[in-house]
Amino acid sequence: MYLTLYANEKGELIEHPGMGMLGRSGKEWLEPIAEEMILLPEGSSLVTVPYRIPVGIDENGKLAYFDYNPFSAGEKVYAVAALLPQGFSRTLLPACTSQANAKELPLFGYTAVGFKDGEIYVAAVQSDEHRKWHPERYNTKELPGKIKLMLEKYPENRILRQLAHCSMEYGCFTAQNIFCQRWEGGIPTMNICNANCIGCISESHTGVEAPQDRINFTPETKEIVEIGLEHLNSAPEAIISFGQGCEGEPSLNARKLSEAIKQIRQSSAKGTININTNAGYTEGITMMCDAGMDAMRVTIFSCVEDNYNSYHRPSTYSLSDVKSSIKYAKDKHLTISMNLLIFPGFTDTKEEMESLVDFAQECNIDMIQLRNLNIDPDFLMSHFPNTGSGIGITNFIELLQKEIPRVVIGSYTHPVR
Numbered sequence: 220m221y222l223t224l225y226a227n228e229k230g231e232l233i234e235h236p237g238m239g240m241l242g243r244s245g246k247e248w249l250e251p252i253a254e255e256m257i258l259l260p261e262g263s264s265l266v267t268v269p270y271r272i273p274v275g276i277d278e279n280g281k282l283a284y285f286d287y288n289p290f291s292a293g294e295k296v297y298a299v300a301a302l303l304p305q306g307f308s309r310t311l312l313p314a315c316t317s318q319a320n321a322k323e324l325p326l327f328g329y330t331a332v333g334f335k336d337g338e339i340y341v342a343a344v345q346s347d348e349h350r351k352w353h354p355e356r357y358n359t360k361e362l363p364g365k366i367k368l369m370l371e372k373y374p375e376n377r378i379l380r381q382l383a384h385c386s387m388e389y390g391c392f393t394a395q396n397i398f399c400q401r402w403e404g405g406i407p408t409m410n411i412c413n414a415n416c417i418g419c420i421s422e423s424h425t426g427v428e429a430p431q432d433r434i435n436f437t438p439e440t441k442e443i444v445e446i447g448l449e450h451l452n453s454a455p456e457a458i459i460s461f462g463q464g465c466e467g468e469p470s471l472n473a474r475k476l477s478e479a480i481k482q483i484r485q486s487s488a489k490g491t492i493n494i495n496t497n498a499g500y501t502e503g504i505t506m507m508c509d510a511g512m513d514a515m516r517v518t519i520f521s522c523v524e525d526n527y528n529s530y531h532r533p534s535t536y537s538l539s540d541v542k543s544s545i546k547y548a549k550d551k552h553l554t555i556s557m558n559l560l561i562f563p564g565f566t567d568t569k570e571e572m573e574s575l576v577d578f579a580q581e582c583n584i585d586m587i588q589l590r591n592l593n594i595d596p597d598f599l600m601s602h603f604p605n606t607g608s609g610i611g612i613t614n615f616i617e618l619l620q621k622e623i624p625r626v627v628i629g630s631y632t633h634p635v636r
Contacts, residue, residue, distance in 0.1 A: 224273075300329040508548050
């Protein structure tokens with residue numbers, strides 16, 4: 220049995236020897252099974268869940284919660300969660316309940332944790348290789364010096380100044396990769412969007428504060444080309460990606476981006492040019508595909524149209540436009556990934572799974588990237604009150620591998636050139 224973990228007012232982590240761990244799937248609290256739990260991965264962060272108290276199972280097998288430390292009279296306690304590194308997909312949310320007048324939670328991917336045999340376990344499975352995205356490779360003491368050198372090399376490039384800000388203020392990995400000249404590097408270029416996602420991390424649409432600000436200018440083609448060529452010609456397994464956490468929808472800047480892609484490919488055939496997009500603006504996607512783009516990753520919460528609209532809240536497009544963009548890109552031989560925002564108890568329901576399989580087959584998707592949705596679970600469920608029970612994320616992954624075996628299941632974008 221896994222034991223419940225909680226935090227005291229000092230932030231110290233404590234296991235409750237008389238209370239078994241619970242996790243959450245959708246609206247249900249469940250006892251975890253071994254297949255859903257792994258040792259806490261290196262690079263994870265353990266955090267208190269603000270305004271929430273832990274829920275577990277007492278020695279009599281009954282549901283129980285507590286808001287004061289049973290081993291220290293009068294001391295308040297808080298629920299605990301893990302934030303997973305890239306390459307790991309959560310299987311359960313933390314089981315906790317709100318205190319009085321609780322605020323909505325910040326936008327993080329809260330994952331259930333427990334304690335067993337002297338070790339901390341987390342409700343997750345490994346869905347991709349972890350090497351490139353291990354946190355020990357980021358926010359290093361060498362980073363400021365590398366930023367300084369790149370800024371001196373391109374003193375007029377405003378995108379680089381934005382990436383320096385994202386690297387140091389937000390700890391953005393794809394921004395840091397530009398300065399470290401390795402793997403996938405992000406190039407933000409657009410500050411507006413054609414959707415109003417309820418879990419947007421760069422602009423608040425619901426009253427929940429976004430954790431970062433968007434880029435506040437539209438770069439020139441020359442600035443995009445400078446960074447693109449520098450990275451593709453210098454970085455191992457190089458990818459440049461348009462569509463970062465500090466911007467809106469990059470395809471809305473398709474005229475400049477398509478011209479930049481053409482100029483980059485006239486000078487270099489190295490690496491992969493990728494876009495992270497909602498794919499709703501088909502005209503823009505078409506322009507970029509024609510210019511020589513290599514890969515496209517499409518973010519989707521649900522392939523059920525009503526649920527898609529409820530989460531993404533598109534302003535100028537529909538899910539059928541997304542399909543049209545993907546099919547055009549496939550005709551141009553791009554590698555297509557779905558950036559699937561997974562949420563235990565929603566993503567693994569029967570309706571969602573069936574629609575996902577149908578979508579992947581119809582659009583000839585190459586890869587499904589499992590991305591833990593950063594959001595307050597209660598807030599999300601308030602938008603989807605009629606959600607049924609899920610079969611479990613591990614069973615969901617097994618079903619995908621069975622139903623669409625040619626589709627790669629992973630966690631992030633890989634080079635295609």
